[in-house]
Amino acid sequence: MRIYDIILKKRDQLELTKEEIKFFIDGYTNGDIHDYQAAALLMAIFINGMNERETIDLTEAMMKSGDVIDLTAIKGIKVDKHSTGGVGDTTTLILTPMIASLGVKVAKMSGRGLGHTGGTIDKLESIKGFHTSLSVEEFIKNVNEINIAVIGQTKNIAPADKKLYSLRDVTATVDNISLIASSIMSKKLAAGSDAIVLDVKVGSGAFVKTYEDAVELGSLMVKIGEGMGRRTMAVISEMEQPLGNAIGNAIEVIEAVDVLKNSGPEDLRDLCLTLGSNLLMMANKSDTYEDAYSLLEKQLENGEALKSFKTFIEGQGGNTEFIDNYDLLPKASIIEEVFSPIEGYIESIESDDVGIASLILGAGRENLDDEIDHSAGIYILKKIGDYVTVDEPMAIFYTNKANVLDDAKNRFHSAFKFSKTPVEFPKLIKAIISKDGVTKF
């Protein structure tokens, strides 16, 4: 088999076989196939497309390019969740204890943040003593005993995807549905869970801009997951503004605990309940979406979800006193109110710009080895549909660096568009996709 012939086939709009796709992925991972040949093939795939079968085979080949985690030592259905990337997205911290409190197993592999998107592990490390350096035995023991554990991503999960992603990034071959879907799913499938819920963000702040594209991507990922023998569902959720109000690490932990205390922002709570309901159904804990949803609401009301969160944090060395006293979390030395430059109804909030403003304040890292300031971040007081005047604060900035405030403010302000006439708060949940089809909300 020669990579030249594989490039030629895809160039000429022919379907690649499973063996050809595997040959490409294995050869590129081990360095036998050059960057320039992979780049030519990626562009041919980008323009001529891949069908479902090819995309599933591509996902499988990428998944098998590195470690595939074996979770069979954990009894019961193991569930996982993935988001296509949001700003201020604290769902994992709420969702996982909520469903774990109902006996569903969550053996989660999480990452750190890079650029303006936060990482679950960074957020959790705001909590004194919390660590993710569990041995495999401890990880499995925790999930078996308390239903929930989180570890860091091993270096060798889908190395083909890592290499291909870097190449796509510099060759204008990122935004292709087959390449996006296989990239996401190869990592999720390698992480070993039995059921996966996908949160596909759509809107100006997401990388998928239209509802139709989001449904296409969600449907394809569901087909890939189901095609590889895992139960898979996708939720299409609005991303015209940051989720909830907090963007940062410690302040997102506070927001998550607020929701677990049956309070907190309505949009964040609703998304967690929606994602959780799908997981409950796939874990055979509920027959209908409505049953699942009210079951989860009850876990928030009766304090069981919060209890599960507490057990989870303690299970990984964290001090949980902060739950009753948020002052025990890292605190910023500078807390500054930010005012609106204009009066009017907020029409849109560019999430990326808010994320970058938060990064500038110290909440994120630009390079993988940068230190994160867990206390830094932005608390948004006004969201889409709210009327703001120049006299009232629209956000609170948290930082330890006075010299970045102006820069962060400029970036933050540039995220907002105003309207003179009233604007409606956007509907968060747009659709749920299962193997049986799309349910529009």
Place this chain on the structure above:
Amino acid sequence: MRIYDIILKKRDQLELTKEEIKFFIDGYTNGDIHDYQAAALLMAIFINGMNERETIDLTEAMMKSGDVIDLTAIKGIKVDKHSTGGVGDTTTLILTPMIASLGVKVAKMSGRGLGHTGGTIDKLESIKGFHTSLSVEEFIKNVNEINIAVIGQTKNIAPADKKLYSLRDVTATVDNISLIASSIMSKKLAAGSDAIVLDVKVGSGAFVKTYEDAVELGSLMVKIGEGMGRRTMAVISEMEQPLGNAIGNAIEVIEAVDVLKNSGPEDLRDLCLTLGSNLLMMANKSDTYEDAYSLLEKQLENGEALKSFKTFIEGQGGNTEFIDNYDLLPKASIIEEVFSPIEGYIESIESDDVGIASLILGAGRENLDDEIDHSAGIYILKKIGDYVTVDEPMAIFYTNKANVLDDAKNRFHSAFKFSKTPVEFPKLIKAIISKDGVTKF
């Protein structure tokens, strides 16, 4: 300007500007743009195409990526000829003295052969004393005084094309009309002539397989040449079998001299007269194709073309005694008749295989620094339409290596297909293309 945005534009079927194309070519030539980015862009160009304007701009950028030869010191219209690649194609050796004998200036830059295609300089070096290492002054002086001179290609002619061609070769992006046309024309235009005739080969033995594709390629190259202010014409010629009878170096020189003596194979003679007629018209030496054709026939009949050849060879140090005594050319120690394995009418002759058989006998080089055996080669006795029996030789092999004979014979025999019913000798000239359109023959 960023190469990423240029890739993105072509990926999305948008037209590239002249500046963007120049940015790509300059950046790739000097190494600022990586192979993988060039590969992605080439694949996008391959699939989505380039329009005429883009192709002309690409040609110009590649032409200007290195030296552009200045021939203004030569008085009159300078002409050049290019063939898209044939086996046993001795036309340059005949065509150039033929038109030089009528006062047309031929300042030719030629190459050496690689693989199974021969190079004009290799053929000429069969002649004792002949060399192409002229200084620029000598070269110009010769053309001014005797109308004809040939030098080797400088290293720095269209370096962008050299680099891009190597990349296309390993990324399945060779067979695109814009990329082929710009590759050929960038080198021809950099060589500095005022008028160019292109011999576009078509058929099983050429890289252009169909008449329609050949007309498309020829027309595009004519448009590029004319678009860059040079007079340009193209001849579409049949390549279902090797041209003439000789494939090698010394034996092709003999064949060329035969034609110049108003003898030699009919097909080779006809192609030379056709290409030459176009050059005469572009050099304003004839008003009509018919006039030009009979003017050239006269030069063969009256010995003026042969005289011009003699002057040319002497002008570059060659001993011309061989013209009257072919034994003075390099002679092979082994001369062997090759018989047909089957009886029948020859239906087709795969030129590439005949070229490779000749290469095996020593007539070509596989690597650029291999030595060539000028005496080696194949003289074909039977061509398409001829009836052969197993008792009569179909070819004569010339070599100095006895151990390669079997290998060469196998390859040679594999080139032939036979028919039980009579087969017509294919028509050589299919069409002539000028800026005014296509004249079908």
